[in-house]
Amino acid sequence: MSIITLTTDFGTKDHFVGAIKGTIYNELPNARIVDISHEISPFNITETAYILKNAYKSFPEGSIHIIGVDSELNEENKHIALKLDNHYFICPNNGVISLLANEIKPEKIVEINIHDRIETSFPVLDVFVKVACHIARGGKLEIIGKVISEYKKMVELQPKISDDLITLTGNIIYIDNYGNAISNISKKVFEEVRKARNFEIMASKYHFTEIQNKYSDIVDFSLPFDQRQKEGNKLAIFNSANYLEIAIFRSNLKTVGGASTLLGLNYRDTITIKFS
Amino acid sequence: MSIITLTTDFGTKDHFVGAIKGTIYNELPNARIVDISHEISPFNITETAYILKNAYKSFPEGSIHIIGVDSELNEENKHIALKLDNHYFICPNNGVISLLANEIKPEKIVEINIHDRIETSFPVLDVFVKVACHIARGGKLEIIGKVISEYKKMVELQPKISDDLITLTGNIIYIDNYGNAISNISKKVFEEVRKARNFEIMASKYHFTEIQNKYSDIVDFSLPFDQRQKEGNKLAIFNSANYLEIAIFRSNLKTVGGASTLLGLNYRDTITIKFS
Amino acid sequence: MSIITLTTDFGTKDHFVGAIKGTIYNELPNARIVDISHEISPFNITETAYILKNAYKSFPEGSIHIIGVDSELNEENKHIALKLDNHYFICPNNGVISLLANEIKPEKIVEINIHDRIETSFPVLDVFVKVACHIARGGKLEIIGKVISEYKKMVELQPKISDDLITLTGNIIYIDNYGNAISNISKKVFEEVRKARNFEIMASKYHFTEIQNKYSDIVDFSLPFDQRQKEGNKLAIFNSANYLEIAIFRSNLKTVGGASTLLGLNYRDTITIKFS
Numbered sequence: 001m002s003i004i005t006l007t008t009d010f011g012t013k014d015h016f017v018g019a020i021k022g023t024i025y026n027e028l029p030n031a032r033i034v035d036i037s038h039e040i041s042p043f044n045i046t047e048t049a050y051i052l053k054n055a056y057k058s059f060p061e062g063s064i065h066i067i068g069v070d071s072e073l074n075e076e077n078k079h080i081a082l083k084l085d086n087h088y089f090i091c092p093n094n095g096v097i098s099l100l101a102n103e104i105k106p107e108k109i110v111e112i113n114i115h116d117r118i119e120t121s122f123p124v125l126d127v128f129v130k131v132a133c134h135i136a137r138g139g140k141l142e143i144i145g146k147v148i149s150e151y152k153k154m155v156e157l158q159p160k161i162s163d164d165l166i167t168l169t170g171n172i173i174y175i176d177n178y179g180n181a182i183s184n185i186s187k188k189v190f191e192e193v194r195k196a197r198n199f200e201i202m203a204s205k206y207h208f209t210e211i212q213n214k215y216s217d218i219v220d221f222s223l224p225f226d227q228r229q230k231e232g233n234k235l236a237i238f239n240s241a242n243y244l245e246i247a248i249f250r251s252n253l254k255t256v257g258g259a260s261t262l263l264g265l266n267y268r269d270t271i272t273i274k275f276s
Numbered sequence: 277m278s279i280i281t282l283t284t285d286f287g288t289k290d291h292f293v294g295a296i297k298g299t300i301y302n303e304l305p306n307a308r309i310v311d312i313s314h315e316i317s318p319f320n321i322t323e324t325a326y327i328l329k330n331a332y333k334s335f336p337e338g339s340i341h342i343i344g345v346d347s348e349l350n351e352e353n354k355h356i357a358l359k360l361d362n363h364y365f366i367c368p369n370n371g372v373i374s375l376l377a378n379e380i381k382p383e384k385i386v387e388i389n390i391h392d393r394i395e396t397s398f399p400v401l402d403v404f405v406k407v408a409c410h411i412a413r414g415g416k417l418e419i420i421g422k423v424i425s426e427y428k429k430m431v432e433l434q435p436k437i438s439d440d441l442i443t444l445t446g447n448i449i450y451i452d453n454y455g456n457a458i459s460n461i462s463k464k465v466f467e468e469v470r471k472a473r474n475f476e477i478m479a480s481k482y483h484f485t486e487i488q489n490k491y492s493d494i495v496d497f498s499l500p501f502d503q504r505q506k507e508g509n510k511l512a513i514f515n516s517a518n519y520l521e522i523a524i525f526r527s528n529l530k531t532v533g534g535a536s537t538l539l540g541l542n543y544r545d546t547i548t549i550k551f552s
Numbered sequence: 553m554s555i556i557t558l559t560t561d562f563g564t565k566d567h568f569v570g571a572i573k574g575t576i577y578n579e580l581p582n583a584r585i586v587d588i589s590h591e592i593s594p595f596n597i598t599e600t601a602y603i604l605k606n607a608y609k610s611f612p613e614g615s616i617h618i619i620g621v622d623s624e625l626n627e628e629n630k631h632i633a634l635k636l637d638n639h640y641f642i643c644p645n646n647g648v649i650s651l652l653a654n655e656i657k658p659e660k661i662v663e664i665n666i667h668d669r670i671e672t673s674f675p676v677l678d679v680f681v682k683v684a685c686h687i688a689r690g691g692k693l694e695i696i697g698k699v700i701s702e703y704k705k706m707v708e709l710q711p712k713i714s715d716d717l718i719t720l721t722g723n724i725i726y727i728d729n730y731g732n733a734i735s736n737i738s739k740k741v742f743e744e745v746r747k748a749r750n751f752e753i754m755a756s757k758y759h760f761t762e763i764q765n766k767y768s769d770i771v772d773f774s775l776p777f778d779q780r781q782k783e784g785n786k787l788a789i790f791n792s793a794n795y796l797e798i799a800i801f802r803s804n805l806k807t808v809g810g811a812s813t814l815l816g817l818n819y820r821d822t823i824t825i826k827f828s
Binding site: 040240241 | 562570625
Binding site for chain 2: 009010011012013014015016017018019020021022023025026029041042043044070072073074075076077120121122125
């Protein structure tokens with residue numbers, strides 16, 4: 001039985017997520033339902049794209065991913081379903097899929113057209129779940145939509161390379177649970193532009209000339225405990241999703257603080273890398 | 277195998293919810309356990325009633341709903357189990373069931389009387405789970421309690437109609453994840469009282485003479501993008517649960533704000549509708 | 553099929569927990585995965601130990617518990633797997649297991665040594681999940697690690713008894729969802745030291761000479777409603793985990809407050825009991 005995952009901005013207090021799961025179990029008693037996240041900032045497409053990209057590929061092929069962020073149907077926000085990398089995605093056509101589809105070409109995209117049969121003010125429950133169950137039962141995408149070739153792109157998700165290849169400019173696209181500020185600069189893009197040159201990373205007023213692979217790489221374990229790098233030190237790191245991240249060692253937003261609070265790095269702020 | 281749902285004010289940090297699920301799996305290895313909400317404001321019966329009413333009916337018939345809010349047993353707070361609308365509910369007799377039972381008469385109610393066999397300071401784990409597993413195995417309610425005919429009513433959940441039928445007065449009973457302020461005035465009650473008259477809704481110092489069916493109904497898509505209704509505009513809407521809600525278009529409590537913060541609408545505040 | 557539980561400080565917004573579940577389902581399609589908590593304060597070993605101790609024993613024997621708090625591998629923080637009380641635990645060797653292992657001797661402990669085969673910046677996903685799936689398939693601990701006899705101890709988790717047996721001194725080790733301040737003084741230790749003497753509990757500037765067994769034990773139900781103990785009264789109680797807790801009756805951190813906010817009791821504060 002297929003896995004159905006949920007990625008929404010519904011929060012976990014309201015009845016929305018429970019109602020969706022109940023509806024899925026009504027149609028598919030043996031479904032395996034997995035919450036990816038319900039804590040996305042309301043209507044934040046960039047956050048959704050980042051979370052989805054880093055979560056989906058851990059799931060088995062054939063998994064069905066419902067994305068309920070900014071999904072109210074209107075003439076400028078249609079619903080789509082697509083197959084990409086042998087996974088299925090059901091989402092609004094608002095750009096949320098472009099971080100994925102930019103790297104891996106969708107095999108098929110349909111614009112969902114079952115709405116004429118459905119009166120709804122809760123499309124994730126009434127439309128997306130129905131489409132997910134259809135796919136889980138082996139149904140074809142063409143049955144629930146018409147094939148389209150284009151999806152809406154989000155440009156802000158891509159870092160920019162200067163014409164002289166000296167500067168790579170990205171943005172903070174995500175602040176994680178530890179307050180770490182994650183950019184849209186992937187290790188792959190960084191290395192392609194770098195070509196073994198030296199580099200300097202500028203984030204707010206802070207500079208970094210090294211990128212760690214583990215947080216504790218900044219600790220010199222040969223030193224006595226009280227002379228070491230401690231909680232509160234800043235670092236640049238390629239995180240487990242392979243994006244450049246500005247972090248605070250052993251951060252805690254409720255006590256010592258994190259990169260977002262201590263360094264003043266916020267969603268959409270610029271990260272600049274100069275190569276020399 | 278029956279579904280067991282959990283609706284509590286336990287939060288998701290503490291060990292309580294994990295312990296409950298472990299105990300259920302100990303008794304019923306194939307149980308399907310679904311979290312409806314654990315983020316209910318501590319001891320808030322009204323919130324619980326609203327969430328439960330809007331979540332339960334999405335689940336298959338025969339589902340068993342455990343409600344762990346204000347459930348410490350004492351001489352004025354007994355435990356009950358009931359069958360209603362072909363669902364089972366296990367809860368304290370503190371009024372939490374009255375929003376449901378007001379509309380659909382319970383088929384059977386029992387006051388749970390297995391406590392003499394159970395020493396407990398955690399009744400949801402020790403009593404409610406035991407009752408849920410008993411029901412899931414096909415056991416009768418009479419085995420774990422004595423049949424009663426009445427349950428505790430909560431009057432505050434019902435809106436009031438003036439004698440001259442000109443005014444309908446309700447209250448905010450729930451603030452949702454987006455800061456939307458939801459009243460206890462259902463579309464059904466509204467239309468019954470309205471009888472096709474004009475209306476004016478007053479919430480705090482704000483007036484509304486239209487009720488939308490979708491949030492984006494306030495957007496005129498024929499206008500250029502920069503002349504449209506934008507994030508931050510207020511509206512009245514019948515939400516997906518069919519209750520009258522005062523909302524902010526594309527609200528976000530952490531950035532632009534929501535109806536609760538921008539309009540100063542709080543739990544228990546009055547919503548008045550005048551018909552003419 | 554074994555149950556795999558997750559106890560982490562990852563939060564539920566980021567993609568980490570979803571990715572872990574997807575990876576488990578990839579290896580074990582029929583796994584039952586249970587979230588114990590993902591809301592642990594970042595890097596807080598004491599909180600983790602308290603939650604884990606109170607949750608694990610509700611699960612069936614043979615359950616596998618993944619603990620992802622402060623788990624980055626480095627030369628002073630190795631990974632271990634152990635069998636204890638017929639449950640399996642996979643965790644960093646940072647003391648998190650000592651609240652459990654202090655009471656029940658582990659049957660076997662191994663230091664995980666499969667890292668040479670795994671390049672990772674996300675060890676819970678890449679190492680702990682692999683070990684959990686190995687155990688779930690009936691694999692032996694010796695296959696994924698080398699047997700060790702000692703684990704790292706955490707002394708702060710144990711209360712201290714004065715030489716004259718007059719004073720028992722503990723600490724707040726956990727603030728729960730209601731703001732209740734929970735100490736490391738168990739009912740068992742309290743009674744062993746007390747030996748039927750009188751006692752006085754001091755927490756901050758507050759004194760208690762009674763310990764309740766239920767929160768509503770402070771209410772005299774024979775009084776009229778408006779003359780009773782109400783929301784906001786403080787009490788000492790042995791909580792459902794049998795630890796001494798300083799609580800506020802019907803507390804709510806967002807409205808009336810809780811013991812942590814109203815009495816100024818914080819993580820690591822001292823609780824002193826004098827016997828006479």
